[in-house]
Amino acid sequence: MTDDHASAAGAAESRPVEVAAPSDEERRELAGLGARARTAAGDVRGALALARDHVGWLPHPGTGRTAHLWSALATVAAADLTVARVLEPHLDAVAILAQADEQADAGTWGVFAAEGPGEPLRATPAGSSYVLDGRKHWCSLAGHLDHALVSAWVGADRRLFAVDLHHPGVTPVAGTWVARGLSSVDSGPVDMTTVEARPIGPTGWYLDRPGFAWGAIGVAAVWFGGAVGVARRMVAASASREPDQVALVHLGAVDARLHAARSVLQQAASALDAGDLTGADGWRAALRVRDVVADTCEEVVRRAAHGLGPAPLATDEDHARRVADLDLYLRQWHAERDQAGLGRLLLDDPVSSW
Structure with missing residues (x-):
């Protein structure tokens, strides 16, 4: 990429990823978070400092602002997945302790x-x-x-x-x-x-609590942000070369799939804050959202490879690292095994589906 192209791509990677429409104040918070994540890209120490500094203002899931939390995770992931991989479990741990009425000791x-x-x-x-x-x-x-x-x-x-x-x-x-x-x-x-x-918490509490499913959806928000980062690289490529019809096909397909993934995250955030994602309903929602988002991410990576060719994977450090990071991160999804679990839930309670 040219310097101007790289600068434009970097600015795009810092732009907020909005799971749901934020307030003006929330949008400013997301923009600042994205810019800082971009500055800390690939740097574990910088990511840990970001996690320490932002844990106070990011909400816990299920407290009325879940969409903003997931927007923050997606925004960081679009900027850099290493930073997101540090931030997400830190926030999850603090939320788990809050759910157990325990205080989180200072530190990461x-x-x-x-x-x-x-x-x-x-x-x-x-x-x-x-x-x-x-x-x-x-x-x-x-x-x-x-x-x-x-x-x-x-x-x-x-x-x-x-x-x-x-x-x-x-x-x-x-x-x-x-x-x-x-x-x-x-x-x-x-x-x-x-x-x-x-x-x-008591024996078995970690897996039985509603927050287990909520945290699993939060991870999907990170995957979504990573896929947005890959898609933005596809858009940035059009600045240096007019896209042909095939490139436009890939861009259109990516846009539709990201829209679907964002929609399921938005719906899950609303349902969670309304108190609807507890028990089996919470885990069913988590499996559904993770399936849709993970499938979207794999499709975005595939479309980007077809549309951009080998050059960015070989010569663009940020893009190559993002694709490798996302590919490994997605393996937290258990693929066919999770789909089988969702199928079992359907047979156990078919009335609650579709």
Whole structure:
């Protein structure tokens, strides 16, 4: 790209992504957030600073301004997915603690709740608290964060705990994160040895609470923003070369799919704030939204590759990194397995569908 073209593309990447029409004040907040995310692009330390600074003014899901929260996540993702990958779990952790009527200690937070191979992380009662022992997989930025919400097993039951990641028994396992996408967001395993842990909520609460589905939709808002960033690169390309009919076909298809994804996010935000996304309804909505958004993102990446050809993937650092980041980020969607789960919900309660 020329310098002028790159400058125009950078400005577009900072522009707010609006899940629903914001107020003037909210639009200014989103614009400032997008600009700062663009400045911190690819920089984990800058992303952590952004997360610390913005957690106070971004709302929790279900408190009446969910669309603004998801617009913020999408805006950051359109600017840079590394920054979004840092911000999203930090906000999720703080929201989870609020749902449990717990106070979030100062500093940055992560959520380590995925299961991996081998023996799971175990929690053992120790007086009025617990200690954790074993290996926890998929611990994003464990070497950079201050705290994390960590799931562990107490016998045959799963429970959530708050952990100080500066505890001497916390040891990130080096050398396992070889990803090309989100390469600076090391999400390798962590070994824990007699690590003090504070229980958050009762046994099973983490998965049973309504906020689990709400957080899952928030991740979809990040994917959506990443796809918008890819689509904006397609639009920017027209500044240097008049699009032919094939390029216009790809642009039109991308616009229609992004509109559909934005619509389902907007509808889910409204339903959530109205108190309608609890229980099975919440999880059904999450599976639906994630399916629509993830499919949109994969289609946008495919259309961009067909429309733009190999040059941006080979010579445009921002675009190549965004495509690789989004491709890996989307693997948080379980694809056909999640579709099968949605199908099971349909058969269990067909009256509530369609």
